[in-house]
Amino acid sequence: MIIKPFSLIVSCQAYNNEALRDSNVIARIALAAKQGGASCIRANGAEDIRIIKKLTGLPVIGIYKDFECLKKSCAFITVRKNQIKEIIEAGADVIAIDCTRRERPESLKELFDFVRNNYPHVEIVADIADVEDVKLVAHLKPNYFSTTLSGYTDYTEKVEKPDINLIREIKKVTDIPVIAEGHYKMPEEIRNALIKGAHAVVVGTAITRPHIITKRFFEAISDLSENTKILGIDIGGTWIRMEKISLDRKILGRYKIRNPQNKEKILSIIYEVLAKERDITHIGIASAGRIDVESGIVTFASENIKNWTGVNLKEEILKMANIEPVVDNDANAATFAQWSISQEKNMVLMTVGTGIGSGAIVNGRLLRGKNGGAFEVGHILYPENKLICTCGKVGCIETLIRGEKLRKTYESNKEEEKEKLASKYAWLIDMIKMFVDFEKIYLYGVIKNYGEEFLCRIRKQYEQLSSLNNGQDILFSNLDEFGGAYGAALESLFLGRKKNE
């Protein structure tokens, strides 16, 4: 077996129009790969293979890319006998053959027989795209399968990249060793591939194509400049708030407009501000409800904003401003804003208003969940509560502690009622402490109007629930009412945006 188990194979290739296209340069890259720990090289074309062999002494998996076949979307990696001859004579110890079920100039059987009959010492890697390819080729007994072409054929366009699961699928149908290759970018991905049963791993572009590596870095910053101006939008049940900030977080403008409770009217309010603020480069938008951050769709909004479920905020903003916004839940945005100031690794923000909103940073990342519905702590059921919530459930704690309850409790001015309300907050915060072992929890929204006096009640009751609870971990957020808008702006700044050219 020429390719040793658990080995790192580095693919060293450059196309004709690329800066490194010179066989001596490619061989130098291969030598650098060897110095870094690679124990085998994958290379294209006779000249590269010859010089790499001479310079590194490592075993080489040779390929011959047939660009005529590539143009026609046919199988294109080493697809003719004369190509096999050329690269083996240049010194390839192993050859890789495109074994996808696409059209090909010469049959696979011919190619395999040609190698076996003329070069019995040479091993064959079957480059495949999916497990069907494997089943069709297994009878030819290649020495290895490689997942090289997963994602590159029309029948695998949509697979996850890298396709680590394919390794397991292949192992279910054959005992032939599987090499993990294709789209591997990160060290943890290749480790994962070996743990999932890969015999060896191939990394190419992520190591050996500096123009693409550069592009990844460049794209991470190319939207930033001294002219960067960010608009954060916060669509709440009662108010729409917008804040414009500069790159150094200076507030350049603020808008506060009553929510007209109508999709078209809400969007036209945003449109008018954007028409006025023409130098905006980034937009972050936060909304009440559950938000799918990926698509920008409001997957669920309670009756606090009418007919808001299903609105695609990403698309709407794109249409208006030609800027792809970052979209998030309003409480998550406020959490992000608080976190940008306080910087704990684990923290929580809970906002009290029409409802209860909440966000958590766990190990330095916002907790989101499948549909953006993670950490909606207001909708945890409180024992024996029979009140119907705006979300449709019966008994959510939100119905007992939201802003209106606070107001009524303080209007009644009964000591006992205040203590009862504080105990419910303490109960919820203790529960949150069990989910997210937070360093600090910040209370935000109208609850701040009730001051230190109410905060002290919560702290005391929280401490009574457990000797491990420290009341000083509960704080008022120092964000003002534009915290959600500010947080949305910061999210778009940190996560970046794509401008549609």
Ligand SMILES: [Zn+2]
């Ligand atoms: Zn609820």
